[in-house]
Amino acid sequence: MEYLLLLILLPPLAGATLNGILGRRFPRPVVSLIACGSSGLSAIFAVAGAWVYSTLATNPEPLIWKYFTWIEAGAFRADFALYYDRLTLVMTVTVTLVSFLIHLYSRGYMEHEGGYYRFFAYLNLFLFMMLTLITAANYPLMFVGWEGVGLCSYLLIGFYFRKKSASDAGKKAFIVTRIGDVGFTLAVALIFWTFGSADFHYVFARVADLPPGQMASTLTAIGLLLFLGAVGKSAQLPLFVWLPDAMEGPTPVSALIHAATMVTAGVYLVARSNVIFSHAPEALGTVAMIGCLTAFFAATIALTQNDLKRILAYSTISQLGYMFVGCGVGVFSAGIFHLMTHAFFKSLLFLAAGSVMHALSGELDVRKMGGLRRIMKTTWITFFVATLAISGVPLLSGFFSKDAILAGAYEGPLGGPWLYWLATITAGLTAFYMFRALLLTFHGSSRMEPAVEHHAHESNGKMTFPLLVLAFFSVIAGYVSLPPALGGSEWFAHYLEPVFGASEALLKASAMRPHTEHLGELGVMGVSVVVAAAGILLACWFYWKSTGLPTYLAERFDGVYRVLVNKYYVDEIYRWLVVRPVTRGSETVLWRAVDSGAIDGLMVNGSADLTTGSGGVLRRIQSGNLRSYAAWILLGAVLWLGYVVLQ
Amino acid sequence: MVPLAHILALSVILFTLGVAGFILRRNIITIFMCIELMLNAVNLAFIAFARYLGNLDGQIFVFFVIVVAAAEAAVGLAIIIAVQRNRGSLSIDDMNSMKL
Numbered sequence: 001m002e003y004l005l006l007l008i009l010l011p012p013l014a015g016a017t018l019n020g021i022l023g024r025r026f027p028r029p030v031v032s033l034i035a036c037g038s039s040g041l042s043a044i045f046a047v048a049g050a051w052v053y054s055t056l057a058t059n060p061e062p063l064i065w066k067y068f069t070w071i072e073a074g075a076f077r078a079d080f081a082l083y084y085d086r087l088t089l090v091m092t093v094t095v096t097l098v099s100f101l102i103h104l105y106s107r108g109y110m111e112h113e114g115g116y117y118r119f120f121a122y123l124n125l126f127l128f129m130m131l132t133l134i135t136a137a138n139y140p141l142m143f144v145g146w147e148g149v150g151l152c153s154y155l156l157i158g159f160y161f162r163k164k165s166a167s168d169a170g171k172k173a174f175i176v177t178r179i180g181d182v183g184f185t186l187a188v189a190l191i192f193w194t195f196g197s198a199d200f201h202y203v204f205a206r207v208a209d210l211p212p213g214q215m216a217s218t219l220t221a222i223g224l225l226l227f228l229g230a231v232g233k234s235a236q237l238p239l240f241v242w243l244p245d246a247m248e249g250p251t252p253v254s255a256l257i258h259a260a261t262m263v264t265a266g267v268y269l270v271a272r273s274n275v276i277f278s279h280a281p282e283a284l285g286t287v288a289m290i291g292c293l294t295a296f297f298a299a300t301i302a303l304t305q306n307d308l309k310r311i312l313a314y315s316t317i318s319q320l321g322y323m324f325v326g327c328g329v330g331v332f333s334a335g336i337f338h339l340m341t342h343a344f345f346k347s348l349l350f351l352a353a354g355s356v357m358h359a360l361s362g363e364l365d366v367r368k369m370g371g372l373r374r375i376m377k378t379t380w381i382t383f384f385v386a387t388l389a390i391s392g393v394p395l396l397s398g399f400f401s402k403d404a405i406l407a408g409a410y411e412g413p414l415g416g417p418w419l420y421w422l423a424t425i426t427a428g429l430t431a432f433y434m435f436r437a438l439l440l441t442f443h444g445s446s447r448m449e450p451a452v453e454h455h456a457h458e459s460n461g462k463m464t465f466p467l468l469v470l471a472f473f474s475v476i477a478g479y480v481s482l483p484p485a486l487g488g489s490e491w492f493a494h495y496l497e498p499v500f501g502a503s504e505a506l507l508k509a510s511a512m513r514p515h516t517e518h519l520g521e522l523g524v525m526g527v528s529v530v531v532a533a534a535g536i537l538l539a540c541w542f543y544w545k546s547t548g549l550p551t552y553l554a555e556r557f558d559g560v561y562r563v564l565v566n567k568y569y570v571d572e573i574y575r576w577l578v579v580r581p582v583t584r585g586s587e588t589v590l591w592r593a594v595d596s597g598a599i600d601g602l603m604v605n606g607s608a609d610l611t612t613g614s615g616g617v618l619r620r621i622q623s624g625n626l627r628s629y630a631a632w633i634l635l636g637a638v639l640w641l642g643y644v645v646l647q
Numbered sequence: 648m649v650p651l652a653h654i655l656a657l658s659v660i661l662f663t664l665g666v667a668g669f670i671l672r673r674n675i676i677t678i679f680m681c682i683e684l685m686l687n688a689v690n691l692a693f694i695a696f697a698r699y700l701g702n703l704d705g706q707i708f709v710f711f712v713i714v715v716a717a718a719e720a721a722v723g724l725a726i727i728i729a730v731q732r733n734r735g736s737l738s739i740d741d742m743n744s745m746k747l
Binding site: 623624625626627630631634 | 666669670671673678739740742743744
């Protein structure tokens with residue numbers, strides 16, 4: 001098991017190194033074989049690790065292996081140590097599985113692109129960093145993975161680096177998440193300063209031993225700082241602006257990094273630190289609040305977007321908000337459950353969108369699609385399945401996980417009516433905008449440009465196979481945790497109980513929520529089914545039956561429509577408040593005054609001017625007239641002598 | 648015995664003559680002889696002090712100065728001849744080709 005865990009991590013690293021250094025010389029089949037093979041090996045080892053772990057006698061207990069000491073400076077010490085418990089198990093299996101499928105898909109998608117080996121090297125490096133993040137046994141090592149995935153995300157968003165918008169988007173993603181990373185770093189420093197160690201098992205044991213309420217302010221500060229890191233990484237309010245722009249990258253990247261795995265790192269961080277958060281209910285309340293607001297906010301933006309990938313990006317932000325609601329109300333297992341199901345159906349949505357984009361020569365505007373269902377059968381069916389799953393249609397995975405979160409928002413330790421209703425409304429919005437995207441893309445009559453339509457074709461098997469596999473998982477992933485109301489036993493939630501149970505129990509005990517009248521599990525479920533159905537029917541009515549209606553409404557409520565289309569002007573506000581002062585300040589103060597004026601003018605040119613100036617004066621003394629030199633010497637001697645004598 | 652002050656006064660007069668000649672004359676050979684004059688004025692002062700203090704250090708110093716002066720005369724005169732051959736002039740005012 002000790003080596004098995006390393007074996008999960010190492011193949012992607014080896015693949016990245018091999019492709020990164022030698023990939024230029026390899027033919028394409030070799031490059032893709034190395035990349036897909038290494039991620040596939042990683043997936044096999046992840047599954048094997050899960051199997052071996054469940055046969056161990058110590059099963060629910062976390063396993064910790066220290067491989068070597070990484071940093072030792074005074075009292076500070078960080079090991080290269082890995083941590084494996086049931087949460088890690090769920091994460092590694094999900095991440096490696098989705099990642100393997102996306103590697104397979106990329107073989108087809110990137111066929112006609114340049115930089116083939118570069119793409120796969122980055123992708124493998126990303127997988128390695130993500131696995132480091134998940135399996136780290138202390139915060140500093142987790143931070144390495146955290147920054148590593150950020151780096152890979154930057155490299156892959158800016159993959160088409162000749163395109164200005166792509167390289168700008170890469171920088172934006174890197175800088176905006178960096179704001180969150182400040183929070184993470186401070187949190188790690190505070191944890192070390194408070195507990196003298198940043199190892200998970202030590203810190204969590206110390207915190208768990210505290211009586212509730214003790215050191216609450218410190219723990220709240222740690223919790224809020226950790227959450228700041230999560231907000232940056234997982235694109236929550238107010239740092240979500242980078243994720244929509246990240247769609248500039250190749251579509252498999254959007255699917256893997258900006259939907260299924262990296263952006264969920266924030267959720268994982270909160271879930272992993274559940275012991276700390278359980279002693280800081282205020283911080284956890286903030287998590288739920290921000291998550292809920294983000295979910296609603298992003299869903300409203302998604303209603304009016306016309307770029308297929310951007311609709312999915314806002315949808316991702318919204319679904320991440322849901323996961324935070326799940327964690328924030330004190331039902332961590334629901335958050336992780338949704339993380340897992342979302343990884344399947346959202347990566348499927350993105351890959352299907354990529355397939356559409358591939359067929360339409362890069363077209364992404366849903367207004368210029370339509371009727372694709374006749375041309376692209378497999379893509380249509382898989383997209384349809386994923387849309388049903390994310391909309392919360394019963395019996396598909398999204399329904400169960402979303403329902404677990406909504407139930408938590410309703411009756412969880414930190415839940416509350418407004419959280420529940422806002423989340424429920426968001427569920428309706430989700431159903432609406434996803435069906436809008438589906439109908440505009442695949443149904444109705446074709447609005448494609450003739451040249452594009454002529455070329456349109458179904459993608460080849462390399463791309464459709466992963467779609468089918470993901471569609472399969474999107475349907476069945478929910479059945480790991482059937483709610484009791486449907487005769488299930490919430491197996492998944494019970495499975496994660498060794499990780500979250502104590503925290504959830506503590507929160508339940510300390511919340512002291514007055515027991516509100518019981519809507520009941522079936523009630524919650526009924527409401528969400530009705531809301532989802534309403535969203536779907538509304539979308540069908542708008543975009544299928546009377547297609548003139550959306551335009552009419554947009555004209556009627558021009559103000560609202562324009563605010564939504566322009567994404568609440570958040571980018572513009574940031575440009576005004578942050579970007580412009582910085583660029584202006586850089587231009588006038590730093591560039592013109594400091595660099596051009598002080599450094600270039602005063603110091604570099606100034607010292608040169610001083611030398612030439614004084615040289616110009618002093619060279620007059622060197623007249624070539626020997627007698628005047630002698631006179632100077634005499635004068636000097638006399639003056640010196642006079643000084644000595646008069647002393 | 649001649650008092651120290653007298654000898655020093657002579658030394659000063661010789662030195663001043665040397666300086667004045669050095670500054671005012673234009674012929675290199677004259678200037679060269681003025682330098683010798685200044686050196687000898689200094690030598691005189693050394694001897695005078697050595698005798699006054701009953702100490703041989705000054706006299707030894709004079710030997711050194713004479714040796715250096717001899718060497719200097721040899722090199723200096725050689726340079727002067729070279730200059731005369733190259734430029735056909737010994738005027739100090741013509742020797743300003745190092746000037747910027």
